[in-house]
Each structure stands twice: as structure tokens, then as C-alpha cells.
Amino acid sequence: MSYQLVIAEKPSVARSIAGVIGANERHDGYLQGNGYLVSWCIGHLVSLADAGQYDERLKKWRYEDLPILPQEWQYIIPDDKKKQFDVLRCLMERPDVDGLVCATDAGREGELIFRFVYQMAGCKKPFQRLWISSMEDAAIREGFQHLKPGADYDALYQSALCRARADWLVGINATRLFSILYHKTLTVGRVQTPTLKMLVDREAKISGFQKEKYHIVQLAAGGVEAASGHISDAAEAEKVRAACAGAQAVCASVKREKKTEQPPRLYDLTTLQREANRLFGFTAKQTLDYAQQLYEKKLLTYPRTDSQYLTDDMQPTAESIVSGLWGLLPFAAGLDVAPQFSRVLNSKKVSDHHAIIPTMEFVRKGFDALAEGEKKLLSLVCCKLLCAVAGPHEYEAVTATFTCAGQEFTAKGKTVLSPGWKEIDRRFKASFKTDADEDAPELAREWPDGDCLPELSEGQTFENVEASVSERFTAPPKAYTEDTLLSAMERAGAEDMPEDAERQGLGTPATRASILEKLVHMGFVQRKGKQLIPTKDGHNLACVLPDALTSPQLTAEWETKLAAIARGEADPEGFMRGIEEMTRGLICQYSQISEDAQKLFQAERVSIGTCPRCGGAVYEGKKNYYCGNRSCQFVMWKNDKFFEERKKPFTPKIAAALLKSGKAKVKGLYSVKTGKTYDGTVLLADTGGKYVNYRIERRDKN
Numbered sequence: 001m002s003y004q005l006v007i008a009e010k011p012s013v014a015r016s017i018a019g020v021i022g023a024n025e026r027h028d029g030y031l032q033g034n035g036y037l038v039s040w041c042i043g044h045l046v047s048l049a050d051a052g053q054y055d056e057r058l059k060k061w062r063y064e065d066l067p068i069l070p071q072e073w074q075y076i077i078p079d080d081k082k083k084q085f086d087v088l089r090c091l092m093e094r095p096d097v098d099g100l101v102c103a104t105d106a107g108r109e110g111e112l113i114f115r116f117v118y119q120m121a122g123c124k125k126p127f128q129r130l131w132i133s134s135m136e137d138a139a140i141r142e143g144f145q146h147l148k149p150g151a152d153y154d155a156l157y158q159s160a161l162c163r164a165r166a167d168w169l170v171g172i173n174a175t176r177l178f179s180i181l182y183h184k185t186l187t188v189g190r191v192q193t194p195t196l197k198m199l200v201d202r203e204a205k206i207s208g209f210q211k212e213k214y215h216i217v218q219l220a221a222g223g224v225e226a227a228s229g230h231i232s233d234a235a236e237a238e239k240v241r242a243a244c245a246g247a248q249a250v251c252a253s254v255k256r257e258k259k260t261e262q263p264p265r266l267y268d269l270t271t272l273q274r275e276a277n278r279l280f281g282f283t284a285k286q287t288l289d290y291a292q293q294l295y296e297k298k299l300l301t302y303p304r305t306d307s308q309y310l311t312d313d314m315q316p317t318a319e320s321i322v323s324g325l326w327g328l329l330p331f332a333a334g335l336d337v338a339p340q341f342s343r344v345l346n347s348k349k350v351s352d353h354h355a356i357i358p359t360m361e362f363v364r365k366g367f368d369a370l371a372e373g374e375k376k377l378l379s380l381v382c383c384k385l386l387c388a389v390a391g392p393h394e395y396e397a398v399t400a401t402f403t404c405a406g407q408e409f410t411a412k413g414k415t416v417l418s419p420g421w422k423e424i425d426r427r428f429k430a431s432f433k434t435d436a437d438e439d440a441p442e443l444a445r446e447w448p449d450g451d452c453l454p455e456l457s458e459g460q461t462f463e464n465v466e467a468s469v470s471e472r473f474t475a476p477p478k479a480y481t482e483d484t485l486l487s488a489m490e491r492a493g494a495e496d497m498p499e500d501a502e503r504q505g506l507g508t509p510a511t512r513a514s515i516l517e518k519l520v521h522m523g524f525v526q527r528k529g530k531q532l533i534p535t536k537d538g539h540n541l542a543c544v545l546p547d548a549l550t551s552p553q554l555t556a557e558w559e560t561k562l563a564a565i566a567r568g569e570a571d572p573e574g575f576m577r578g579i580e581e582m583t584r585g586l587i588c589q590y591s592q593i594s595e596d597a598q599k600l601f602q603a604e605r606v607s608i609g610t611c612p613r614c615g616g617a618v619y620e621g622k623k624n625y626y627c628g629n630r631s632c633q634f635v636m637w638k639n640d641k642f643f644e645e646r647k648k649p650f651t652p653k654i655a656a657a658l659l660k661s662g663k664a665k666v667k668g669l670y671s672v673k674t675g676k677t678y679d680g681t682v683l684l685a686d687t688g689g690k691y692v693n694y695r696i697e698r699r700d701k702n
Contacts, residue, residue: 002035003032003035003098004099004101005037005039006018006038006103007088007102007104008038008040008104009104009113010040013296016298018038019137020140020144021038022034023037028087029087030087037091037097039084041104041113041114045116046113047075047076048168051172051176053074061179062180063181066173066177067173068176085120092121093121098125099126099127100123100125101127101130102130102153105302105304106130106132106133107304107510108160108508108562111153111160112157115161126150127150128147133354134298135295136298136361155566155567158566158572159562162562162572165579166190166575167189167190169580170188170549170583171188171190173586173587174193175188177586177587177590178541178544178545183598186537187518189518191507191515191555192519193541194549194552195485195489195507195515195516196519196525196550198492198552199480199534199538200539200543203533203539206476206478211473211475212232213234213472214231214232214472214474215231215472216229216469217231217244217407217409218469219404219466220468221462221464225411226249228408228409240407241467243405243407244405245466246464248404249403249461249462250460250461250462252408255400256396258396258397259396260392261392261393262392263391264384266385267308267356267381267384268509269305269356270306270487270512272287272291272303272356272380274486276376277482277530278483282376283482283513283516284517286373288303291377293374298361299358299359299365300381301357303356305352305354305355305509307355309346310345310350311347312347313347317360318341320360321360322385322386324363324364328362328366329383331430331431339390340390344388386421387425388421390420391421392421393416393418393419393422395416395417396415397414398415402462479531480532481532489506489507489552490505506555506556520532523538544600546589548585605617605619605628606619608652608655609656609659611629611634612686613686614627614634616629618655633690634686636655637650642693643694645670646670648668658694663683665680666679666680666682680696681696682694
């Protein structure tokens with residue numbers, strides 16, 4: 001009997017596929033049955049080798065070894081993944097395996113994961129591609145009925161390979177170059193660095209903002225409130241207020257305009273991450289992780305998509321899902337909606353995967369056994385689907401102008417005529433008590449019933465109006481949150497790109513979350529609540545790097561070229577030649593920097609006390625506390641035998657107390673004689689010699 005070897009990206013996905021195609025017999029590292037062997041990778045089983053593997057001397061970072069441009073690329077299998085790789089290689093080599101199915105995630109990175117393993121194992125057997133957008137049983141069955149030739153995705157693999165190699169070249173060379181120049185490890189990346197620069201630029205605008213005071217005069221009469229324009233001078237505002245108080249106001253004009261807000265589009269990954277951050281405070285990575293878990297549980301369609309539409313043939317599926325959602329969502333109870341599906345269907349706007357929607361499996365199972373974060377995210381996706389097929393939101397906007405004492409005032413109101421999709425959205429937010437609108441601009445006063453806004457007509461007069469003045473200030477730009485930064489990353493460089501460019505902005509929907517996490521992990525960005533704030537090192541790094549590495553437009557162009565390579569419309573070798581050329585130019589441009597610049601990333605030394613010998617400042621080092629005066633030899637070693645015998649770490653707090661008063665109260669000192677601990681006072685007994693001594697002044701009984 002011959003077998004087809006199916007290789008998935010993760011064990012959980014492999015088990016789902018195996019259950020559908022009948023491979024239910026468990027073995028070590030794979031499942032078998034019904035003519036199939038089903039196994040899995042563990043993410044990236046094979047990776048590009050580090051520079052040190054090419055040449056022993058490259059294990060040290062030296063300027064003279066740059067640029068590093070491999071002629072023959074090398075690969076590695078991490079030690080913790082070798083066992084599973086060996087399982088896959090043995091399965092590929094089995095004589096009863098006559099073909100393979102690539103069932104890794106249907107996207108650029110999934111293609112790379114499979115191809116690297118296939119090539120590293122030296123496999124030459126034919127393979128086909130499983131390309132699905134849902135892990136539901138029906139989708140898997142249909143996918144296996146319509147397997148595509150593996151060669152159909154060669155261009156996608158070339159795009160993925162170019163992405164990986166370009167990131168390696170820029171990351172390895174730029175990171176080494178600037179780390180050598182500034183004597184500190186400075187990680188540089190083609191997407192993360194422009195993203196950091198955006199954060200630094202926004203912070204500069206905020207810190208450089210000069211707020212300006214202005215005043216508003218407000219009138220109140222007959223249930224109507226109207227406001228003047230901005231008045232910069234306080235005396236002038238008070239003069240207007242005094243003139244209007246008790247005077248007559250005349251309605252000069254009334255403008256009524258019926259407006260319509262169309263329903264929103266469905267979610268792609270970026271819009272889902274943005275709204276989950278705004279509504280629930282989820283990071284982009286948390287949202288992606290929850291979405292991936294729900295996808296693997298067959299409750300959500302494939303999350304790494306950049307489309308906000310469904311294909312035209314999905315209308316029956318969408319109708320079934322929508323009709324099944326009403327009973328599962330408490331916030332939708334009692335709503336009367338006549339779904340309109342044509343708005344969410346557009347095959348021309350779906351590339352690899354359609355928009356993110358719940359599955360029929362979810363309609364059958366509901367929210368049972370889901371974690372709180374998964375419930376929230378799935379509810380959000382359900383709400384978006386219902387909003388997208390609901391009716392438009394219709395309202396009448398009213399703008400009335402008044403004159404009083406020679407000044408003009410404006411009042412705005414809004415009467416909802418048909419709540420449409422916004423009623424679903426309002427109920428959803430109320431049910432989850434989200435803080436979505438905490439940063440939203442002040443809206444016009446909204447009247448749910450048509451008769452709440454007073455009837456106004458031109459020439460209508462109001463006697464004895466009340467007038468008041470309020471003092472206000474212009475507001476600086478807001479710091480980026482993950483919501484607003486993801487939006488900015490998506491649009492970055494767009495003004496310089498053709499409108500029909502398939503891939504604009506920084507990174508891809510699938511990679512942006514990891515970029516943000518990496519910036520935080522490396523210490524270049526910190527989270528303050530929902531805000532993302534660059535650190536001092538992050539600010540310095542963004543400022544010392546050249547435009548070639550910080551320009552969003554350049555990286556957006558790269559993504560566009562990679563997308564063209566994936567379509568078979570661009571030359572991979574030409575793309576890589578351009579990357580190598582840029583790398584060589586970067587190394588030549590930055591051969592040396594000034595001595596002052598080299599100190600830019602030095603950690604700020606914070607004094608912990610005063611030297612008892614010379615009066616200089618004492619600082620904490622890695623292994624000691626030392627006097628900053630080079631001619632003074634005072635030093636207290638952290639591994640001093642006195643503290644080690646008493647099993648007590650020599651902490652900065654103890655050192656600071658000794659420097660301040662010559663003694664420190666220390667708890668939990670160990671006694672070698674009794675084997676017990678005690679509290680005591682340690683004295684600094686400095687004799688002025690090479691070593692500092694300590695002794696116990698007093699023991700306190702425990």
C-alpha cells in the first residue's frame with residue numbers, strides 16, 4: 001500500500017486534518033490511516049544559519065568582516081526541533097510514500113516552513129498544496145478534493161525566500177555595524193526600525209508642542225446651547241459675554257441635512273487587531289494568538305488575511321452563519337434585521353484568503369469552554385459580521401447659527417432616523433462595558449427622538465439669554481496606541497505608492513504584531529497603559545540610523561516587490577541584488593563615528609553614595625561598588641567573603657547605607673556557629689588599604 005505524507009504547521013492542525021481524512025492510528029510524531037501519513041512541523045523547523053556558521057571568525061563582531069553576503073546560503077535545525085525533523089525526513093524517505101501534501105498555513109510563511117523542510121531533507125518526491133481558509137471539517141474535505149500542484153506556489157516560495165534572506169542581510173549587517181560603532185547591541189530590522197522611527201517622531205511632536213489658550217463664549221436660551229468660535233484674548237471673550245448676557249439672540253439660519261453611514265466592512269487581521277486593542281486593550285500579539293487558537297478550534301476562519309470581503313460564492317454560507325448567530329449573542333436579542341449580503345461579497349477583492357468570520361462549527365458549538373479572551377474576540381467578529389450585513393445608519397444633522405450683540409454662535413444637533421447597524425454596535429459595546437470612546441472627539445449632541453430638538457426657524461428670537469465663558473487649550477498629538485500605530489504602519493509610505501499597489505505600509509498583517517513585541521522586548525519601546533512610548537535608547541537609535549533604514553516608504557516598496565514576486569511578476573534575483581547593493585553602501589557610509597557619538601548609548605551612572613576616602617561619587621558595577629575617581633582605589637566587592645559566609649547578598653541598599661552612615665541594619669544574617677539566622681548591624685571598617693573590611697557591631701535576637 002502506498003501513502004501520501006501530509007505535513008501541517010502545528011500538531012493541533014495535523015490532528016484536525018487527520019481526523020477528517022481518516023488517519024486515526026497514532027505513532028511517534030505522526031498519525032496514519034486511510035492511505036495517509038499526517039505529521040507536523042513545530043513552527044520553523046529549519047532556519048537560516050547565523051553568520052558564525054559560515055566562518056569561525058564571524059562569531060566575533062568586527063567592522064573589517066562587514067558586509068557579510070553569503071554566496072551559498074546555509075541552514076540549521078535548532079537542537080530542540082531535531083527530533084521532529086528526523087521524523088519528517090524518515091517519513092519522506094519511506095519507500096511506500098509516493099507523494100506529499102503541503103498543509104502548512106496557507107500564506108507566505110507557511111510556504112517557507114514546508115519548503116525549507118522539504119529541501120533540507122533532500123526530498124524529490126512530488127507534492128501538492130492544501131489551500132484552505134477554515135479548519136472546519138467541510139473545508140478540509142473540500143480542500144483535499146481540490147489539491148493544487150505544488151509548483152503553482154513556487155513564486156510564493158520565492159517571495160518568502162527573498163523576505164527571509166533580505167531580513168537576514170539587513171538584520172545581521174546593520175545590527176553588527178551599529179553595535180560595533182556604538183559599543184552596545186543595537187538590533188536593526190527592515191520593518192521594526194521604521195516603526196520605531198514613527199514612534200520617535202510622534203513623541204518629538206508631543207514634547208515639542210506648545211499649547212495655546214483660547215476661550216469659547218456659550219449662550220443658553222430656550223433649550224438651545226450655542227458656542228462662539230475660538231477667541232484667543234480673555235478680555236475680548238469677557239467683553240463678548242458681557243454684551244450677550246441678558247440680550248436678545250436671533251436665529252439667523254437653520255440647516256437640516258439627512259446623512260447616511262454605511263455599514264462597516266468585515267475584519268481583516270489589522271482592523272481586528274486595532275479594534276480589539278481599542279475595545280479590550282488586547283495587544284496585537286494577543287489578538288493574533290486568540291484568533292489562531294479559535295482558527296485551530298474550527299470556530300474562526302483563517303486570521304492572517306488582508307481582505308475585508310467574502311467571495312461571491314460564499315453567500316449561502318454567510319446566510320447560514322448569520323441566521324445562526326442571533327440566538328448565540330445576548331446583545332442581539334430582539335433585533336429586527338433584514339440582512340443585505342451583497343455589500344460583503346466581492347471576489348475581486350479577495351486574494352489568498354477572505355475576511356475573518358465565525359464558522360458554522362461555532363454556530364453549532366457556541367462559546368462553551370472558551371477562555372474569556374477568546375470569547376471577547378469571537379463576539380467582536382460576530383458583531384462585525386452582523387453590522388456588515390445590517391442596514392445603514394441614517395440621521396438628520398442640524399446646524400443652527402445665531403447672532404447676538406453682533407457676534408455669531410453655532411449650535412449642532414443630530415436626530416437619528418434609523419439606527420441601522422449602529423444599534424448592533426451600541427448593544428455590543430454596552431454588553432462588554434468597553435472603553436472604546438474614551439479618546440473619541442466630542443460628538444454633536446444626539447437626539448434619539450425627532451421631537452427632542454426644539455423646533456427652530458430663521459428669524460426666531462430668544463430674550464434674556466444666559467452667557468458664559470470657558471477657558472480651553474489646544475491639544476498636542478496623542479501618543480500612539482497599538483490601534484493607531486497599526487493603522488499608521490498599514491498606511492506608511494502610501495502617499496508615495498501607486499494606488500493599486502497590492503502591498504503598502506510596513507510589514508504584513510501577519511508580522512506587525514511580532515514587530516511591536518520585539519521593540520518592547522529589546523527595550524526600545526515601553527508600554528504605558530495602551531500607549532507605546534519610545535525609550536531613551538529607542539529614541540537615540542532612530543536618530544542615528546540613516547533614512548535608508550528608517551524610511552517607511554522604502555520598506556513599503558520592498559513589500560510591494562515581494563508581492564509582485566509572489567505573483568510571478570518580478571525577478572527574485574534582481575530584488576536580492578538590490579538588497580546586497582544597499583548593504584554594501586551602508587557599510588561604506590558608516591566606517592567611523594566621533595568619540596562623543598560612541599558614548600551615546602552608555603548607561604547613565606547613578607551614584608549610590610559618597611566615597612569615605614576621597615569624597616567622590618560611588619557607582620554600582622556588575623561585580624562591585626566603586627569610586628568614580630580613578631586615582632582612588634576604594635571598592636566594595638559584591639562577592640565579599642564577609643557577606644557570602646553569612647549567606648546575604650550585598651545589595652545596593654546595604655551598600656548605600658554603609659556609605660551614608662558607616663553602618664547598615666541587615667536582617668537574616670546566617671551564623672556558621674549556630675546554623676541559625678539573626679538580625680544585626682554591619683559596620684564598614686575601612687582601613688584605607690586594598691580591601692574594605694566589615695564587622696558585626698550588634699546582634700539582635702530573633
